[in-house]
Amino acid sequence: MNWTSVEHFFAMGGYGAYVWGAYGVTAVVLALEVFSLRARRRRARAQIDRT
Amino acid sequence: MSATSQSSGFTLFRYAAPHVFYPLAGRLLPWFAALAAVLAAIGLYVGFFVAPTDAQQGESYRIIFIHVPAAWMAMFLYVTMAFWAGAGLVFNTRLSSMMAAATAPTGALMAFIALWTGALWGRPTWGAYWVWDARLTSTLILLFLYLGFIALQAAIDDSRRADKAAGVLALVGVVNVPIIYFSVQWWNTLHQGASIRPGGATMAAPMLAAMLVMVFAFWMYSIAAVLARVRAVLLEREKRSAWARDVVQ
Numbered sequence: 001m002n003w004t005s006v007e008h009f010f011a012m013g014g015y016g017a018y019v020w021g022a023y024g025v026t027a028v029v030l031a032l033e034v035f036s037l038r039a040r041r042r043r044a045r046a047q048i049d050r051t
Numbered sequence: 052m053s054a055t056s057q058s059s060g061f062t063l064f065r066y067a068a069p070h071v072f073y074p075l076a077g078r079l080l081p082w083f084a085a086l087a088a089v090l091a092a093i094g095l096y097v098g099f100f101v102a103p104t105d106a107q108q109g110e111s112y113r114i115i116f117i118h119v120p121a122a123w124m125a126m127f128l129y130v131t132m133a134f135w136a137g138a139g140l141v142f143n144t145r146l147s148s149m150m151a152a153a154t155a156p157t158g159a160l161m162a163f164i165a166l167w168t169g170a171l172w173g174r175p176t177w178g179a180y181w182v183w184d185a186r187l188t189s190t191l192i193l194l195f196l197y198l199g200f201i202a203l204q205a206a207i208d209d210s211r212r213a214d215k216a217a218g219v220l221a222l223v224g225v226v227n228v229p230i231i232y233f234s235v236q237w238w239n240t241l242h243q244g245a246s247i248r249p250g251g252a253t254m255a256a257p258m259l260a261a262m263l264v265m266v267f268a269f270w271m272y273s274i275a276a277v278l279a280r281v282r283a284v285l286l287e288r289e290k291r292s293a294w295a296r297d298v299v300q
Binding site for chain 1: 099100102103104109110111113114117118121156157160163164167168171172174175272276279280282283286287290295296298299
């Protein structure tokens with residue numbers, strides 16, 4: 001095990017801002033893609049319902 | 052054309068029919084999404100809890116577990132996008148062009164993630180978020196190629212003409228992919244060389260394992276995202292067809 005405590009884990013040996021900045025933005029961007037795909041699918045289905 | 056090639060061609064093109072492909076993609080999608088989630092969980096566990104601290108870079112190297120997968124997928128998705136665009140131009144199959152259009156946004160996203168995570172890795176390692184280095188610059192060009200493809204496709208109302216114009220752009224841009232890949236060999240660069248090359252890798256086994264598992268996780272995610280998007284594109288473009296109405300019922 002690399003980490004002795006939760007704080008130790010989040011500190012990432014002093015590189016916390018870089019590591020979590022990279023992982024955080026990646027997670028947000030992927031979540032946004034999933035969200036926008038669902039919205040696009042809903043719009044496409046709604047368009048067919050009206051025609 | 053011989054009888055056999057005709058029949059195999061027929062079965063292949065059968066899946067290219069929108070009313071056949073739409074439900075097929077829908078059935079495959081949850082499997083790829085589930086695989087992506089499971090692989091990401093394993094990869095992140097190994098990456099953060101099994102892989103040791105790097106002797107030179109400390110903990111900052113752990114960005115590699117998303118940086119390399121995103122960079123590889125950005126290149127790989129571009130090649131598949133160009134392949135679909137080329138198939139669409141040659142065979143005039145609508146689904147091929149729709150696959151190309153569905154691949155571009157996920158590819159652009161992967162290029163963005165590669166650049167973003169690279170910047171946050173470069174700062175503690177090189178002392179700079181960005182340098183005009185061959186690999187970084189060619190990856191930025193890759194992002195612009197994706198964005199140009201998306202913009203060109205969106206700018207032309209007639210979807211068939213949009214597919215043709217964007218398809219040509221995708222094919223021309225494919226020349227950038229080998230430039231990215233070999234940039235670290237062709238030019239003097241700050242970017243480190245290939246993590247994996249014929250004859251072995253340059254890192255410890257658990258680091259390599261976590262990175263490869265994350266590559267597969269990103270790969271499965273990309274397939275799921277592209278399948279989800281191509282389903283939406285199919286509904287948008289075929290909204291007046293009988294099969295689309297049946298699907299929505």
